Amino acid sequence: MLAILGLVIIITIGWLGSIYIFSKEKLPTSLRYLFFSGWEFILIGIAMGPYALDLFPLEIILQLDPLVHLGLGWVGLFIGLQLKWKDLNRLHPEHFLVTTLQSVFTGLLVAMVSWPILEHFFQINENTLPIAVTILAASAALSSPTVVFLLSRETGFKDEVIRLLQMITNLDGVISILAVGIGFTLLRPEAAGIKVLILISQPLIVGCALGYLFYLIPHKKLSENETLVVIIGFLLFSSGAGGMLQVSPLFLNMIIGIFLANSLPKNDPFYAAIINLEKPMYVVLLIISGLLFTVPGKGALLLAFAIITVRLGAKFFFISNIAPRIDPHLKFPPKTGLALASQGAMALVVGLAFLSSNPGTLAKNIFSVIVVCVMANEIIAPYLVSHVFKKAKQ
Amino acid sequence: MKHLLALIILYLIMASLTFFVGSLPADSPLFTSTVLGFLMLASLFLGKVVGKAGLPLITGYLFCGMLFGPWGIELFSTEDVKRLGFINHLALALIALSAGAELKLGSIKKLLKKIIAISVSQMTIIFAGVSTTFYFIFQSGRFDIVPQGDIALYAAIILGVIATANSPSSVVAIIGELKAHGPVSQTVLSVSVIKDVFVIALFAFVVSFILSSSGGLVTVSAVETFGAIISETLLSMLAGTVIGTLVIAYLKRFRKEQLLFILGLAVVCSAISAFLHLNELLMCIMVGFIVRNFLEEGIAFEKWLEKGSTPIFVIFFSLAGASLDLNAFMEMWPAAIIYFAVRLATVWASTSAVAALCNEPEKIKKHLWSGFTPQAGVSLGLATIVAEQFPGWGEGLVILIMATIVINQIVGPIIFKFSLLACGEDGKDDYNK
Numbered sequence: 146m147l148a149i150l151g152l153v154i155i156i157t158i159g160w161l162g163s164i165y166i167f168s169k170e171k172l173p174t175s176l177r178y179l180f181f182s183g184w185e186f187i188l189i190g191i192a193m194g195p196y197a198l199d200l201f202p203l204e205i206i207l208q209l210d211p212l213v214h215l216g217l218g219w220v221g222l223f224i225g226l227q228l229k230w231k232d233l234n235r236l237h238p239e240h241f242l243v244t245t246l247q248s249v250f251t252g253l254l255v256a257m258v259s260w261p262i263l264e265h266f267f268q269i270n271e272n273t274l275p276i277a278v279t280i281l282a283a284s285a286a287l288s289s290p291t292v293v294f295l296l297s298r299e300t301g302f303k304d305e306v307i308r309l310l311q312m313i314t315n316l317d318g319v320i321s322i323l324a325v326g327i328g329f330t331l332l333r334p335e336a337a338g339i340k341v342l343i344l345i346s347q348p349l350i351v352g353c354a355l356g357y358l359f360y361l362i363p364h365k366k367l368s369e370n371e372t373l374v375v376i377i378g379f380l381l382f383s384s385g386a387g388g389m390l391q392v393s394p395l396f397l398n399m400i401i402g403i404f405l406a407n408s409l410p411k412n413d414p415f416y417a418a419i420i421n422l423e424k425p426m427y428v429v430l431l432i433i434s435g436l437l438f439t440v441p442g443k444g445a446l447l448l449a450f451a452i453i454t455v456r457l458g459a460k461f462f463f464i465s466n467i468a469p470r471i472d473p474h475l476k477f478p479p480k481t482g483l484a485l486a487s488q489g490a491m492a493l494v495v496g497l498a499f500l501s502s503n504p505g506t507l508a509k510n511i512f513s514v515i516v517v518c519v520m521a522n523e524i525i526a527p528y529l530v531s532h533v534f535k536k537a538k539q
Numbered sequence: 540m541k542h543l544l545a546l547i548i549l550y551l552i553m554a555s556l557t558f559f560v561g562s563l564p565a566d567s568p569l570f571t572s573t574v575l576g577f578l579m580l581a582s583l584f585l586g587k588v589v590g591k592a593g594l595p596l597i598t599g600y601l602f603c604g605m606l607f608g609p610w611g612i613e614l615f616s617t618e619d620v621k622r623l624g625f626i627n628h629l630a631l632a633l634i635a636l637s638a639g640a641e642l643k644l645g646s647i648k649k650l651l652k653k654i655i656a657i658s659v660s661q662m663t664i665i666f667a668g669v670s671t672t673f674y675f676i677f678q679s680g681r682f683d684i685v686p687q688g689d690i691a692l693y694a695a696i697i698l699g700v701i702a703t704a705n706s707p708s709s710v711v712a713i714i715g716e717l718k719a720h721g722p723v724s725q726t727v728l729s730v731s732v733i734k735d736v737f738v739i740a741l742f743a744f745v746v747s748f749i750l751s752s753s754g755g756l757v758t759v760s761a762v763e764t765f766g767a768i769i770s771e772t773l774l775s776m777l778a779g780t781v782i783g784t785l786v787i788a789y790l791k792r793f794r795k796e797q798l799l800f801i802l803g804l805a806v807v808c809s810a811i812s813a814f815l816h817l818n819e820l821l822m823c824i825m826v827g828f829i830v831r832n833f834l835e836e837g838i839a840f841e842k843w844l845e846k847g848s849t850p851i852f853v854i855f856f857s858l859a860g861a862s863l864d865l866n867a868f869m870e871m872w873p874a875a876i877i878y879f880a881v882r883l884a885t886v887w888a889s890t891s892a893v894a895a896l897c898n899e900p901e902k903i904k905k906h907l908w909s910g911f912t913p914q915a916g917v918s919l920g921l922a923t924i925v926a927e928q929f930p931g932w933g934e935g936l937v938i939l940i941m942a943t944i945v946i947n948q949i950v951g952p953i954i955f956k957f958s959l960l961a962c963g964e965d966g967k968d969d970y971n972k
Contacts (some may be wrong), residue, residue, distance in 0.1 A: 214572040354552065361545045366587075370849035373581050377850050383577025386552070387570035389560045425799045501569075 174227035178531065180485060182291050184523035186428055186517060190435015192240075199253045209433065211381060213497055214394060214429045216379030220494045221395040224318050225402015226419065240312060243464075247472065248317040251442065251459040252286035266386045266444025269507055272334070274320045277511050279328035280499045281448075282304060283321040284515045285456040289489025292312035296534060306477060306537050312482055318491050319399070325495055326396025329502070333391060348392040352400025355383050359401065360408050364415050372418045388502060395498045427490050437500060437511045438516050449517040456518070460485045484533040487526035488519045546584040553577050553614055571622055574615045581607060581849065582857040595952040596855045604860025611865075620861045622802045623854070625626075630820075630855035632710040632805040632812075633848040634780020634905045635820045638732050639779075640841045641714060646725045653726060656893045658734045662703050662741070662912065664880060664889035667779070670699030672881045682874045684935045693749045693929075694936050700745050701921050701940055704738045705731040707820075709913035709952050712852060715845060718966025719959050723903055732824055735917050739818075740768040742921050746928055775818040777823020782808060786826065787834045801847030805900025859915055863948065867941040874943035879950075882943070886911045902962050909958035913951030914944050 206483030233241075234508060259281045263269055269277060293310045297303065307424070328343045330336060359379055366377060387397035409415060441449065469475055496515035501510045556573065576641070586599030586605075607614040607694070647654070676682065677691035685694040710731050714724050744765050785806065808826060812819035831837040868875060890908035922940040925933045959965055 211575055214569070239585045358545060358548050358552065361541060361548065362584075370846050371583060373846070374560075374579055374850045374853050378576045378579025378583065378853075381552075381572045382549075382577065382580060385569050385573030385576055386556055387573070389556055389573060461777045 150479050165433045178527035179524065181527040182289070182375060182489065182523050183428065183431060184520050186431035187435040187438070187520055189491075190432040191438050192435070193432075194360075194438060195437040196438070196440055209436075210501070212429060213423070213501055214388070215377065215380050216426055217394040217494055217498055217501065218384035218398045219386075219419070219520075220491060221322060221398025221406075221425050222380065222402040222428075223419060223423070224322060224491075225399035225404075226406045226416070227315060228319065228399075228403045229406040236312065237472070239475070240309065241316075242471050243309075243468045243475070244313045244316045244319055247313065247463040247468065247482075248286040248320040248526060250463050250467070251456055252282040252321070254455050254459045255285040255452050256282040258455045259448060262444065262448045262451060266442075266447065267507065267510065272332075273503075273507060274521065275526075276332050276499070276503070277507065278330065279324060279332070280495060280511055281452060281475070281514065283324045283328070284488065284492040284495040285334060285518065286324070286450050287318045287488065287495070288314045288323040288460070288485040288524075289487040289491055291489050292487040292523075292530050296527065297532050300531075300534060302394060302534050302538065304537055306481060306533075309475070309477075310481070313485065314487075321495055322395050322399050325498060326393045326399070329391070329393045329396070347390065348387070348397050348400060351386070351390060351392065352397050353403075353404055355386070355397070356401040356404030356408070359405060364413050367414070369414070369418070372414050376415065376418050376422070391502070393498055393502070395494060430490045430497075433442035434490075434497065434512075434516055434519075437497075437509070437512060439513045441510065441513045441517060444519070445510050445514050449514045449521070452514065452518050453521050456522075457483065457486055478533060478537040480529075480536060481533055483529040484526075486522050486529050492519050540959075542584045542587040546581055546588065549577065550614075551581055553581075553607075557614060560843040571619070574619050574855065575623060575626075577614070577852055578603065578607070578857045578861075582853045586853070587609055592736050593957075595713055595956045596716050597709060597852075597952050598716065598949065600856035601860035601863070601948060604857040605863055605865065606640070606860075608861030610863070611862075612888055613679060615861070620858055623692025623858055624850065626854055626858065628800070628809045628813075629805055630848075631800070631819060632809040632823045633709075633821030633844070633851050634711055634748065634855070636801075636805060636808070636827040637715065637841075637844050637848055638707050638711045638728060639824035639829075640831040640837070641711065641725075641728050642732070642824070642828050642831070643725065644832040644971065646722075647832050649727055650729060653893065653897055654733060655728045656897070657726065657730050658891055660889040660893045661734065661886065662890075663732070663736060663887040665703045666699040668699075668885035668888075669702040669878070670695045673698045673878070676874070676877070682871075684871070684874060684939055685932045689752075690932050693752075694932065696745055697742075697925055697936060698878065698949070700738065700742050701918050701925075702878070702885070702912060702964075704735060704917045704921065705911050706913035706917070706948070707735060708855070709948070710910055710955070712856065713952055713955050713959065715852075717956065717964070719957055719964045720966065721962060721964035722899075723907055723910065723962050724964050726903075726907060728765045731911065736772055736818070736821060738917065739921075740765065742770070742904040742924075743768055746924065747971070749818055750928065771816070771818055772821060774815070775812070775821040776825050778811065778815065778817055779808075779822040782811070782822070783826040783833070786830050790830070790834055790836075790840065792813060801843050805847075805851075822947055830940060859948070862919070863945045864938075864941040865945065867938040868945045871939050871942040875946060878939060878943040879946045882947070883912060887918075905960035906962050909954045912954050914947035918944055918947075 187457065256278045259278050260274070263274060263277055263281075267277075290311055293307065293314055297311075323390045324347060327345065330348070333344060336344050357383045359375075362375055364372065364375075383398055383401060384394035387394040405415075461480065461482035463479070464477055464485070468477065492515055496512040553573070570960060582600040582603040585598035585603040589599035589602065590596050605611055608620065609615070609617040672695075674692055674695035677685055677694055678687050680687055685691055707728070710728050713719070714728060804826070805823070808823045809819055811817070812822050830840050834840060887908045891904055894904040894907050918940065922937045922944075925940070926937045927933070930934070
């Protein structure tokens with residue numbers, strides 16, 4: 146019964162929230178920017194969790210795990226579906242390189258900063274340290290397209306820079322998921338010698354097998370409701386199966402998404418159904434993240450502060466100084482890198498993937514650091530993006 | 540064919556998973572998610588396969604649970620089914636909301652006399668027929684289920700009451716699948732919903748009566764029990780009306796995020812009913828009924844419900860299939876077949892008699908009874924109470940009830956679907972006309 150109460154609150158707020166997030170035109174600009182991407186739902190989750198109202202004791206949170214797996218699977222699949230070979234082929238290789246390298250650059254810098262802080266302030270063994278660092282770096286490396294998209298729609302501003310920003314924010318999540326997937330595999334204790342190859346090929350084989358299974362389902366013969374059943378059932382199954390095989394559910398579902406993006410016809414009803422799940426899934430993930438949040442200690446706060454600073458600095462520096470060297474034709478307005486501040490639910494999902502596979506105090510702390518970073522970045526992102534747009538207009 | 544192929548591949552993947560990852564604890568959330576996902580997909584595929592043969596989709600869902608569940612190839616255990624039980628609360632609320640939305644005020648006004656007549660007729664004839672038959676069977680000592688004497692009488696009375704229960708969830712699912720509308724579907728749905736309230740009240744009354752007569756532990760008198768049920772019923776209807784009115788007020792202003800809205804409404808209703816100790820089924824039926832009939836665009840609400848509830852329905856019936864106790868059936872099948880046959884005969888007699896008295900058209904006279912054959916949730920719930928309240932002889936009776944539910948739940952939806960098709964009440968047929 147407690148689980149039902151939990152579901153009541155999450156779904157009700159999720160529902161009201163999704164209406165609110167996407168229709169708050171009436172608020173004054175400064176206030177609207179403050180709650181632009183809906184990060185306040187993390188706060189609502191925290192308020193309902195063990196640190197405030199305690200509406201969600203631990204046993205309820207544990208029963209909500211299928212919801213977490215559904216979210217992980219959905220994000221992985223969604224990202225994978227964007228990787229259609231034909232579309233990717235149309236991108237300039239230089240743009241692709243900028244996207245990848247800025248992500249890797251940011252991730253590496255964050256890893257370098259996180260490593261000593263984790264070693265010094267957290268009780269962490271040497272086997273877990275690389276995993277924790279990989280998770281923090283992967284979550285920091287990516288950026289969310291929501292703020293850029295919403296602000297460009299609101300201001301009606303269309304420019305080459307927006308297209309580039311959208312491309313970067315849409316694709317750099319892939320790098321993070323790849324890092325998480327490969328990192329999870331390489332850091333497994335049995336990963337040595339030839340077995341590494343087997344372990345790396347495992348998610349690829351399972352992903353393709355599940356993708357083929359999904360491909361086999363005659364989508365056009367299913368009603369809209371049945372398509373929804375297939376998607377929910379499939380995401381739960383693939384995420385659960387991935388976890389059972391010690392493969393990152395995010396990575397596995399991205400592989401499935403890539404398989405499907407390149408095999409399903411363009412007009413397949415499945416695409417519309419998965420897009421329809423976007424808003425509810427987004428809000429539910431934010432609330433769950435708030436619920437799973439634990440109050441960070443000094444070390445965690447320091448780590449969060451370091452990551453926020455280094456991340457933003459890295460993105461700013463890369464776009465201003467390195468990107469023009471990769472492609473001299475790229476003419477970014479000043480400070481464009483700051484427009485990549487938003488992390489969105491994707492970063493939380495990377496943390497959730499870690500928490501789901503390694504439940505324990507360390508994972509909770511790491512997750513809370515990610516939550517703090519996401520909240521801070523979501524607060525500042527709209528102001529920074531708006532500033533970059535103004536500069537671009539000039 | 541493609542669905543069958545997808546089902547086979549899915550099964551092979553699931554079997555390989557459970558084979559290779561045998562060390563994973565069964566209570567792992569990962570395993571729960573995998574089982575949940577597997578059941579949703581496999582049920583849908585099997586539903587499609589049996590649908591090709593003209594059988595109801597829910598028969599496929601039920602078979603899926605039976606086939607892969609603890610009584611079949613054991614891909615998952617009884618414990619896993621219990622762990623997924625929280626879905627049943629949500630599913631019940633959604634089923635009740637859908638049932639309420641299917642009840643059209645105009646039709647009910649027209650059919651009211653008939654609904655009352657059928658309810659009374661069924662409760663009298665089925666109860667009398669089943670109780671009498673089983674009283675003689677128990678007294679004769681055949682099957683050795685309960686001891687002879689007074690207990691045989693009590694057990695026969697309980698069987699009689701439980702035999703009058705129906706399965707509104709199965710009725711809603713079949714009507715939804717066929718998009719059926721017409722006098723048979725409306726009457727069956729209305730009677731199933733309304734009668735279940737009386738069945739629960741009668742059952743509570745009978746249990747109190749038997750406990751007091753047999754010298755068992757009686758905490759409240761039969762009259763008090765009856766009073767409590769009446770007040771619970773009225774309060775549930777009132778709460779349902781209030782929530783329904785609030786939903787209408789909300790829907791007049793907002794029309795966004797249908798999926799979350801429907802799920803949210805179901806869980807809110809479920810939680811409120813639990814918190815206030817109300818009848819969840821009745822309260823949700825009232826909500827659905829009020830919104831469908833008093834909101835200008837009530838049809839849109841009905842469609843939202845259909846969309847939001849499909850995933851939950853699939854898993855609900857699949858879990859119901861996994862919960863059907865096939866061991867009980869194997870143990871008690873001869874008695875179960877008699878119970879089933881007597882119930883079927885009395886359902887037919889009690890319904891057809893009213894249809895004949897009301898001068899219904901031949902089609903209705905012939906097919907109306909079929910909708911009252913499925914039995915599931917309510918009967919299972921009542922059976923659990925029997926085991927709790929009458930230790931010693933209640934357990935044997937419960938095995939018989941469970942075994943009969945297996946037959947009723949498999950045969951009932953099939954009969955009902957074919958009857959609706961025969962009456963021409965399926966939406967497809969109507970559309971073609």
